[in-house]
Amino acid sequence: MSAPTRERRASELAPREFLRWMWRQLTSMRTALFLLLLLAVAAVPGSFIPQRGVDERAVEVYVMDHPTMAPILDALGFFSVYSSPWFSAIYLLLMVSLIGCIVPRMAVYAKALRARPPRAPRNFSRMPASGTFETSASVEEVMHAGRRVLGRARIDVVDDAGSGTTELRAEKGYLRELGNLVFHVSIVVVLVGVAVGSLWGYRGAVIVTEGEGFSNTLSQYNEFSSGPLFDAEDLPPFSFRVDRMIAEFQPEGPQRGAPKLFQADVTYTERPGEDPEQYEIYVNHPLSLDGGSVFLVGQGYAPVLRVTDATGEVVFDDAVVFLPSDGSYESQGVIKVPDAQPEQMGFQGFFLPTAVSAGDGAPSTSIYPGAVNPLVGLRMWTGDLGLDEGVPQSVYVLEKDTMTPVNDENGEPFNISLSPGQVQELPGGGSIEFVELKRFARLQVAQTPAMTLPLAGVSVGVLGLIASLMVRPRRTWIRARAGEGGSPTVVEVAALDRVPRDELPEEIDDFLAQFRAELGDSTPEESRA
């Protein structure tokens, strides 16, 4: 085969050419638009499939419900769409495309800012809008009037000695491209700000019962997640105690039971050794400390229960967190008593804030989320709690595999039902007492660094956007030729919109009218009228 030399040369150049071609494709408007839409499409699945970063428990439920699909979805990153490789790829390409487009445009803009308005085209009638009239004013007066009517445009007046005409060149609307550039730069600022926030940020959730404290270390959290560049050693050393958790509900009326107020009164110390201070955390009113803010995101009941075993020893005496299953605050909880003798004990059951009996034998229900008639209902197991095997256990789940349910003398499951202050004897000795009712606060501790960056970015971006949408760049030319021998001056006007608009002809008519009024009578008030 005898390939022509030229072709071989071209193929030698190919990699570079190809790269350049790729770059041009990537930074073209069409690609940017495509990537933008692709990003939108890629964001969709995350709003239908539960996301790890948003709701871990929903993911677990989903995985259990879809045993075949879930592993595939998981491998493809569908449970963390917004940090998946494919989402990041689109996002990064978009960013490169954006920067690749902005930088050259900035250079062009910088040059345009220094440039003078271009010279007039020869043939005005070819312009999208033009007009002509005659006036007794001199060429000089025409140019002065033109300047006044054009206002803040950039204007040059040039005599053309050859043709004996004077032309005025005006350009306005530079703000449009500036707004456009500002807007696009601000998108980059937002993306960078968000990236910084998620790389160095952290977020943790913790449940704290009234009277208990929290110090900001990793081990104290129930859940914790942080950006890859965050070091848990850097957790700021604040601490606080929840003195009181207030929860109020609508006592009556059509919205009876709807939440009215949630508030956690805390005493906090920002740095070790400092004097404690008081603060009220409620929704929309976080405690903002150096290096993190504390938000109230939920609350619930934590009855204090005291368990005595068969030997008469108090083996458990603590507040037990019962997690609410819904807005009625019917809650579920578990008690593990590893120190009980002769056998370990476990309890599992529910808490009702305002219990009413539903009749013979039927289980009670709660009719109001406030604690009007609190009731703890439990069943009991004995045996091995399985705590010694080193397998981490959830405090909210009782592992019943190695335990035996405790029955009453009729062989039915033994039911415990307690109001505050009540004690119930247990089969086989010992007792359980509902000592008092406390509440718990579910708090979120979070820090997102550089948060003002995206905020400033979007805010400035919107201003830039408004400028780029509202400002109308236009070039206007006025050409005047002095009449010979006392005949009137001939004035020609033409205009060109950088962004074509249909209104131009009407506007040039207005402009001509104003222009002539300005020439006929130079007092501006009247000429405008």
Place this chain on the structure above:
Amino acid sequence: MSLEQYAQFSNYAMVSATCVLALAFLAHVAEWALARKVEASERALVGADGQDITPPVDAPADPVTERLSRVGVLLTGLAAAILVASVIARGLAAERVPWGNMYEFGLAGTMIALVVYLVLVRTNGVQWLGGIVSGFGLVVLGMSISTYVPAGPLVPALHSYWLVIHVAAVMLAGGLFLVGAAASVLYLIRSRSEERGTVGPVLRRFPASAVMDKIAYRVNAAAFPLWTFGSLIAGPIWAHYAWGRYWGWDPKEVWAFITWVVYAGYLHARATAGWKGRRAALFCLIGFATFLFSYYGVNLFGSGLHSYAK
């Protein structure tokens, strides 16, 4: 009046406004139906001259259809006025801003959309959108009834002045999006007929497709900064105070973002790629669909942090 009376009044006014809006819709439907009939009779008079099907747009309009159009606009104005009363009474009954749950979003959103439309009728003469706007408002009001809850105080998370700012901006943007989408639908229908030269009597009641295209663009261009402010500035600020993070890919946030992206694509296409016409109109309609989903659909799905706004 007592709180209960205010609430009662608000409900009656809401139902009345729905009925009046239904009449407005009927007036516009009659307008179209009659346009067809009038055309047919004119044809019969003139004779079967199939050629001349696009008389000048400014041809003197038929007085009856013209009157029906005006009746439609007037009834829409009346419906909007009653709806304003209903929304204000609702606010007085609940002693707060009247947009704290799905029912109220429906009411206040329709109210704002109608007011935006009526303002644009005055300034830009867009009464030709009446049929679509009144029909759409009717659907939203009807759907709102299914999410009715009695007037009452807010859940604690909504105790924030960001509720006023965030929701008001988003609803206003939504009203404008609706007008833009309505113009785009009509644009698509009419431009097709224009291309085929089959602009019939009904379509002749609408402006030339280029005019509708321009209106759609202007309205969307005005709505977009508002949407950006409402959903991507005010929303995240509030989310920071309420939930401890400014952006968490909650479904509502995702869809607000998607809506933003699609409208951004629309503006881009219009402003730079010169995609006037069909493709821009389709973009706009997709954008409106995503807006509806972020405004309504996500709440109905019932997942995410926003869902307590039900």
